[in-house]
Amino acid sequence: MLKERDSLWYKILKTKYNDMVPSTTSCWWKDLHSLCFEEGGGQWIEGGLCRKIGEGNEVNFWHVNWLSSGILKEKFWRLFNLSVQQNYTVKEMGRWSNGSWIWELLWQRPFLHREVDMMDELMNIIANHSLTEGTPDSWVWTKEEGGSYSVKSAYDLLQRDVLEPLDKVYQNLCSIKAPSNVMCLAWKVLLNRIQSKENLKRKGIIQDTSQTTCPFCLAAVESTSHLFFTCPKSWQVWISVYRRLGISVVSPEEGRAHMLMFLDSCCARDRKSGMSFI
Ligand SMILES: [Zn+2]
Structure with missing residues (x-):
């Protein structure tokens, strides 16, 4: 559902359920939804997913795990609170200049001493990531080398946890x-x-x-x-x-x-x- 959004089967499921689980739906669908998304039993799937940045226009900079090292808001919550771009996509956090990507992060005030170190750390992390023009953002399953989801790797993940x-x-x-x-x-x-x-x-x-x-x-x-x-x-x-x-x-x-x-x-x-x- 994350990758094949143009497919007919995705459109049917989206139209029928729209990420909801109506009380009249089948117990099979309820179980699937609960296993993948609900607190307690679910949420494991998010631990294996990461966004791969293309153009960066579909992915939120602060709220989504797109660096495979975790969600920036959780890792740098202090900087997040200072940001004036809290709901910006990755693409909105910088610009292209002569074929090179330049990050432009904006803040409510100048940094205090300890915040400068945090900012350096953040910049070190994102400096290794550049956007790719003309390539849509995609999903990567981090539990498999090729990045594609497999039932075996999901099974191993669940068994381990x-x-x-x-x-x-x-x-x-x-x-x-x-x-x-x-x-x-x-x-x-x-x-x-x-x-x-x-x-x-x-x-x-x-x-x-x-x-x-x-x-x-x-x-x-x-x-x-x-x-x-x-x-x-x-x-x-x-x-x-x-x-x-x-x-x-x-x-x-x-x-x-x-x-x-x-x-x-x-x-x-x-x-x-x-x-x-x-
Ligand atoms: Zn009792």
């Missing part, structure tokens, strides 16, 4: 001797795929925020962590379990930490498998 920190928990989960429905529930808790009221609200199934309250304590939003760990009712259950096991711990407030705590709380193998089961 999501699964690595969870490996130990998942490895242990696979080896636990517990009924499959219990294992399935544990997976869902770890991945926050429980049909909690918070998740139902996120999916648009519950519309009203007042309906997301936990029915046990009536004092907090019913999220996965709340339901299983931090709600006073669940808390009492865990406290009884700890007491029965004779262990004294500070109970973690979410699934992964909770599971690791049980796994780490003893070393003996037979006792460990019992703890994992619990």
